[in-house]
Amino acid sequence: xxxxxxxxxxxxxxxxxxxxxxxxxxxxxxxxxxxxxxxxxxxxxxxxxxxxxxxxxxxxxxxxxxxxxxxxxxxxxxxxxxxxxxxxxxxxxxxxxxxxxxxxxxxxxxxxxxxxxxxxxxxxxxxxxxxxxxxxxxxxxxxxxxxxxxxxxxxxxxxxxxxxxxxxxxxxxxxxxxxxxxxxxxxxxxxxxxxxxxxxxxxxxxxxxxxxxxxxxxxxxxxxxxxxxxxxxxxxxxxxxxxxxxxxxxxxxxxxxxxxxxxxxxxxxxxxxxxxxxxxxxxxxxxxxxxxxxxxxxxxxxxxxxxxxxxxxxxxxxxxxxxxxxxxxxxxxxxxxxxxxxxxxxxxxxxxxxxxxxxxxxx
Numbered sequence: 001x002x003x004x005x006x007x008x009x010x011x012x013x014x015x016x017x018x019x020x021x022x023x024x025x026x027x028x029x030x031x032x033x034x035x036x037x038x039x040x041x042x043x044x045x046x047x048x049x050x051x052x053x054x055x056x057x058x059x060x061x062x063x064x065x066x067x068x069x070x071x072x073x074x075x076x077x078x079x080x081x082x083x084x085x086x087x088x089x090x091x092x093x094x095x096x097x098x099x100x101x102x103x104x105x106x107x108x109x110x111x112x113x114x115x116x117x118x119x120x121x122x123x124x125x126x127x128x129x130x131x132x133x134x135x136x137x138x139x140x141x142x143x144x145x146x147x148x149x150x151x152x153x154x155x156x157x158x159x160x161x162x163x164x165x166x167x168x169x170x171x172x173x174x175x176x177x178x179x180x181x182x183x184x185x186x187x188x189x190x191x192x193x194x195x196x197x198x199x200x201x202x203x204x205x206x207x208x209x210x211x212x213x214x215x216x217x218x219x220x221x222x223x224x225x226x227x228x229x230x231x232x233x234x235x236x237x238x239x240x241x242x243x244x245x246x247x248x249x250x251x252x253x254x255x256x257x258x259x260x261x262x263x264x265x266x267x268x269x270x271x272x273x274x275x276x277x278x279x280x281x282x283x284x285x286x287x288x289x290x291x292x293x294x295x296x297x298x299x300x301x302x303x304x305x306x307x308x309x310x311x312x313x314x315x316x317x318x319x320x321x322x323x324x325x326x327x328x329x330x331x332x333x334x335x336x337x338x339x340x341x342x343x344x345x346x347x348x349x350x351x352x353x354x355x356x357x358x359x360x361x362x363x
Contacts, residue, residue, distance in 0.1 A: 001294075002039070002067035003201075003273045004095030006088075008122050011103040012205040012237040014038075017070035019241045019266050038070040044274050044281070044292070045267040048324055048354060052283060052290045055331055064281050064292035066274050069095055089133055093193065097276040098200040099269075100126065101237075104217035105207040119204065119217050120224050127175060130195040135170045137194060138163050159188050166194065178228050199276045202232045203269065211236035212260040233272055235265040280353040283324070284308075285333070301349040305359040315363035319345045324354035 005013045021040025044064040053061050071091045092098065102119040142163050148156035162185050169179045175196035181189055189197060202225060204218045214234045222232055236259070243264055246252045256264065274294075281292045282304055295304050301321075306313030322333065326341040333356075336342050351357070 001096045001277045002069055003097040003099050003277060004069040004071045004092050005099045005101060006071050006092060007101035011101050013101050014070055015241050016101060016237045019244045020068055040068045041065050042068050042270055044270055046292055049292050051328060052285050056285050056290050058287055058290045060289050062289060062291040064294045092195060098198050099203055099273060100200055101203045101205055102221060104204040119221050131170045134176060134194045134196050138167050162188050200230045201272055201276050202230060204232060204234045205237045206234055208236045208239045208259055211239060233269055235269060240264060240266045282351050282355045282357050285356050295351060299351050301345050301351060302347050304351045311363045312359050312361050315361040317360040317362055320358040321345050322356040324356060327356050
């Protein structure tokens with residue numbers, strides 16, 4: 001599961017990527033600096049992991065991770081192959097969610113591909129290219145489905161109706177994620193693999209003075225996306241990059257306090273991307289290792305066990321589960337057991353975010 005960072009050339013995508021990951025993508029003041037997509041595996045900040053570590057004192061701690069991809073900048077005409085269009089669209093299709101960076105700061109020393117700062121226009125430029133590509137996908141699919149629908153095929157008729165709904169929306173400049181679909185239609189929708197159906201997070205890249213409360217550009221973005229089923233995060237990307245370079249924890253905290261933040265905005269962004277990908281965390285806690293494991297929201301206990309090893313899922317017998325709050329309240333696994341707060345769960349159990357788990361299996 002990975003989220004792709006997209007945006008017009010020169011809006012701060014690679015700087016943000018560098019800030020989020022240990023990889024150092026080339027970052028420069030000219031368009032198309034990023035050609036091949038850079039992939040970074042980013043630790044998900046989670047204070048619960050630190051708390052469990054303080055109780056267990058393990059030999060090592062392993063956080064959850066999320067994959068972030070820095071994708072080449074897109075320009076008008078990408079849907080027809082202009083610039084790096086075909087490559088860009090192919091890379092974004094492989095991602096599960098989109099982090100769309102919008103330039104929301106004024107700086108005459110950093111060139112803008114369209115000459116001036118206008119995040120709404122920039123957003124629409126990318127929206128239109130993705131919508132045009134989706135419209136092409138829908139039209140091709142409709143050609144096939146229309147023939148089957150004429151024969152009276154009920155499933156084909158349902159698919160036809162949904163495709164027509166998307167076609168109408170896309171032709172009106174509305175992205176697929178903003179179209180209401182019911183449960184029956186969701187499965188069809190997944191098979192379409194529409195670019196504008198992917199969940200999206202908008203990152204408003206501001207200067208340091210607007211890091212806490214945003215600015216007029218940010219207000220316009222929030223207004224523009226209010227009906228889009230999307231989120232907005234305000235981030236001073238260049239400042240975040242400076243913070244990330246500081247190795248001393250106290251120095252970082254002082255820097256954050258100076259600009260009115262309680263934690264790096266990058267941490268909030270990583271957690272938001274994790275949520276955007278429909279992911280959650282459960283923990284295993286022992287003297288060898290305290291570890292955060294990544295699962296999809298709604299995963300069952302056997303599926304969660306399978307993340308550790310496929311044999312755990314195949315031979316699953318039961319899960320011993322402690323709620324995170326119970327672990328913290330009692331301070332150790334043994335005390336939780338004494339208090340009768342450890343639960344034994346079977347194959348149907350839906351894992352909750354923060355569960356501390358042990359699995360019993362037999363292969």
